[in-house]
Amino acid sequence: MFVHLQGPYSFLFGRLTLAAIPYNNAIIQFAFVFAAIAALLVVAPVLYYRKIPYLFREWLTTVDHKKIGVMYIIVGLVMMFRGFFDGLMIRTQQVMADGPHSAGHLEAAHGYLPPSHFDQIYSSHGTIMIIFAATPILTGLGNIIVPLQIGARDMAFPTMNAISLWLTTVGAALIMASLFIGDFSTAGWVGLIPLTELDFSPSAGVDYWMWAIQISSVGTTLNAINVIATIITMRAPGMRWDRLPIFTWTTLSTSIIGLTSFPILGVALALLGADRYLGTHFYTAGLGGNLMLYTNLFWIWGHPEVYFLVLPAFGILSEVVPVFAEKPLFGYITMVAATFAIAGVSWLVWLHHFFTMGAGPKVNSFFSVATMAVGIPTGVKVFNWLFTLYRGRITFDTPMLWAAGALFLLLAGGLTGMMLAIPAINYMVHNSVFVVAHFHCMVLVIVYAIFAAVIFWFPKVFGFKLDERSGKWFFWCFTLGTLLVFTAMFGLGFMGETRRLDYLYDTDWFPALEIEEIGIGFYSLSCLLFGWMLFVSIRDRAKLKPVNDPWGKARTLEWLTRSPVPFYNFAVTPHVNTRDELTFRYLNHLSTEPDHFEAIHMPRNTPIPIIIGALAFGFGFGITWRIWWMTGLSLLGIIAVVIYRSFARDTGYHLSAEVMSQLEHEPPLGVIAESQFLSKRPLGGAGAH
């Protein structure tokens, strides 16, 4: 061993002992029972209806970009629920632990969570929401929509796409494992240095955090490569750069950010790993280390990561607003320019995350002005949406409600962001909950855009619309929660409350904390309404019958093909004439149906990605607990599988023109049933080259 470890160690189990399993903690017991019931609800029907072969054949081994996207979104939504539950626990602890006379329950002196447990919860809340909820959901949306918007049949590298998914899922699985085996980091989602060093965080918690992010960020980097290659090389004929839908533009800009910034995170975490595993001194205070090196590296990734998330959200708004205003987007070129301006400036602002580190006024002023400069293109985007509404014909379907909500949140977030960009103001509220409220405003812009997108594109993938009535209840309930929690939190920032307190000493804060708790109650209710919306929609799906353009006014290329979209996307690759292709064809009475059929080539499903994922989990779990045989074998296994795969020649199959004609004239069955149908029927030519 290179470093001194506290506690027992064995060859077979590494640092893992039975004592690492917190079976005697009431909260963990509750979480376990909850997770077990949820798992049972998923697993039982699969077993009962004997769907395991179907699940394996059609989903776990798929390379279809839409199914991969759907699985990304499912992983993201499950993790978002977990992150929300963490948020609920944080809020409840704070309202219970205000003032020296507040009561203590379970093992806590105040509230119901002892400090180390509370610290794990807020750390996992941030980590999950940013890296395992927002990132996978937006990646999934990009995965589904981008190839459709540019008229491609799949991503450029379908197998690598599936590998990206499984690596992200492995990261999420490691975080979930930390709930029941061992503990999680207490050092925040940013990994406060030197708190993450072995001397201050001796348990495996930081290792879970570090490896979960590290593994999933490999997946995100691979996905960024895939998206860039797809958009550059696989556009349909006529899809010139100046006709690219805005969501595709923003996904391209975001992927460029991802490709260039995630490796920095990888290096930052690898050096931390060297400190924790090999006893080096990259980030220690002493012996030549420099802890601000980590903080700089982390935020050189971390700030572009914010735009990595928010740019696709802006792209979603730019798709939804024109559709429901029934007008083309105002200032297309300006919008694209603003997108890339934001992406470029996002590299020059990272230091504003630590204005208080003691840099001189000139350094701070530079980053202050650079930060405010981001406001220019962002303001331009707001004007663009505004003038898109002007002389429009606006209908408030649920996606439009979410988009409108995002617009107002962006204004609130922009106002407070411009405050924080000024160092003199920042010194006053830097680590206060005012900052927390500000960035939640911005993250909620992303969440609102996500819900707009999920509801907007749901019929594209599944062939039926989500129920509008329950969807509107969901929106208003969620928005009420947002208003209550974050208005109160802005106020608390000016009352002097700082972040990450598990015990609050000032009883003046209590009324505002209560308002926050009521707000989180509305959030909880909206979780149930979301479930209700899904249930009602699936129950009534026959009524919400499939049509190609369920909104009746869709504009872009992805709506040209059938809804639910068949596994091959477009029977015949369309020829693109203009920006809003579907609107153009409607107006000029051009056909939206293919006039002939031709043979196509599709990628073949493969279990390689999920095998790599399983081995990556073994690697992550092994190295977290320092079970070296497991780590080594998993790593060798991954290398062997990749080499084995590189010799595979039979990676695709052809569908003849007759089969395509047959498929196109079958009634649409939905993305889930469609390829099952394919697999049941012996298709001429399928399986051969």
Next chain:
Amino acid sequence: MKLRGLFSIAILPLLSGCSTDRFRLFHPDSPVSAVEWRFTLIDVGTMLLIILPVTLLAIVFFWRYRKSRNAEYDPSWSHSMGLELMMWGIPIVIVAFLGYESYRSTLLVNPFNPTALNMNDPANPPLEVDVITTDWQWIFVYPQYGIATIDDLPVVAGRPVKLYLTSTSVTNDFFIPQVAPMIDVMPGMRTADAFQVNKPASFEGFSADFSGAGFSWMEFSTRVLAAPDFAKWVAATQSAPDQLSYAAFTKLAEPTVNVGAKPSYFSHADPNLLLEAYNAARAGTVYAVPEQLKIETSSVDYTQGKNGTN
């Protein structure tokens, strides 16, 4: 929705009884904090010049151009050179103005040498205090007087206070709302901060940057005393029985949670303690936190569970 954009600051006083007393940061008590608050108002005012019309415009457009109202509909209009120049131009002008204001204000509150304070008046030299954070206490050394305290920071009314800060363990963030701006306190690094309060008062200070299990109890009181009272306090503390050499300091620096921030006072404090703590951290001295952390306190007895999970 509009409420949050417009009145996020204004609505809470209404909810909590039409008083802004709770909103401490609205009532700065030090020239540095007053500058910070003044620029907050300048910034919000300038931004509202654009945010307010845009919010109103959004509401008007959403209202006016909804389908059921059959207002004018022009699906071909999607470009206007004049408007596009305006929507780049206005934000650029605002950012240029705020950028200038930002630079100006940053100099005024520069923690190393805030020009909002007169630090170079020979008739009123600053009170020097060295701040050392441990896991999880504040140690204040007054090198000019050879005394030190834990979790208590008495200062003189009307006299600038010059702070030098370092940490023995992890990063903290020094903060006294209404009085002193936040500044990071890092091991193996030194930072500075300054403030001045003109009237006797007392304030709560605390760490604003998460530093581990005892973080929430890392408070200290800031007592602003009139000059004679401060002199009396200094004299009394100079005869305190406990003394603070570097050796004694290394025992204090072991992880400790001081619930309720009960103060301690030391005479014969080593005036070079900050430098010694800084040098020790750079040489690799670490006060490690044990995995089986047991935090003993007078009022509560925390027993952290296995692996700190419980």
